[in-house]
Amino acid sequence: MLSPFAAARPTRLSRLVILSVLLSASVSPVPAVAHAAAGATFDWAWPVAAPHPIVRPFIAPATPYAAGHRGIxxxxxxxxxxxxxxxGVVYFAGVVVDRPVLSIRHADGLVSSYEPxxxxxxxxxAIVRGQLVGHVLSGHCSPACLHFGVRRYGEYxxxxxxxGGIPPSVLLPTRTLAHPP
Incomplete structure (x- = not known):
């Protein structure tokens, strides 16, 4: 008998597709300008100097307490x-578990966090765009990296x-019409 969660498990093909998307995102720098995601604005600057190679992408958790990677x-x-x-305004500056963390509250319910x-x-x-807020320490990645997370009204x-690094969604037909309109 299948467990009640069996239907929620990804198939081998879907896992391969997800893995290929994640790997392609992690091996090439993200373009600085792209089309807007719904509700997003592009007045944000990268928190570290170029280039901006992403060594681990954002992986949304299936539920608020599930595994995932809640930042880049x-x-x-x-x-x-x-x-x-x-x-914004510095919301928190201190140590969480064993890493120094800085969080900044911005407009529209946004909070950005940086570690280590x-x-x-x-x-x-109070801080302004482009203002120096700290320095990267080692301890999160090897070699060193900056973990950059964003929450909007508490949701990662x-x-x-x-x-500006997410291209627009493109909806494709799932079937062809026998008689075009």
Whole structure:
């Protein structure tokens, strides 16, 4: 007898398709400009200097507490400057478990988070786009990288929605019509 979750398991083909999409995203830099995702704006700047190779992409969890990767990892040398992607206020600066984390509250219910980042800015500090907010430390990736996460009204979303790295969706027909309209 199949478990009640059997229908939710991905097939071998779907796992291969997902894997190929993730691998293609992780081996090439994401373009700086692309079409807008629904509700996204592109006034955000990358938090580290170019190039911006993504070493691990955003992987949305199936449920709020399921496994996933709730941000992107951007290759960045230890000591690299981290800048604010847009205006905001420092929401949190401190250590979570064993890593220094910086979170910034922005307009429209957005909060961006960075780890491992050493920052001297206390919570409540107003910041502007492009302002230095900290420096990358080692400890998240090998070699060093910056984990960059974004939440919108508490839900994790891909930072690429705001950096311009997600191409528009294209709907394709699932069947051909016998008689064209």
């Amino acid at each position: 990892d951007i290759a960045a040398a230890e000591g690299s400057s981290v800048t604010a992607p847009t205006d 980042v050493e920052s001297a800015l206390p919570a409540g500090t 979303v891909s930072p690429l929605n705001y950096l």
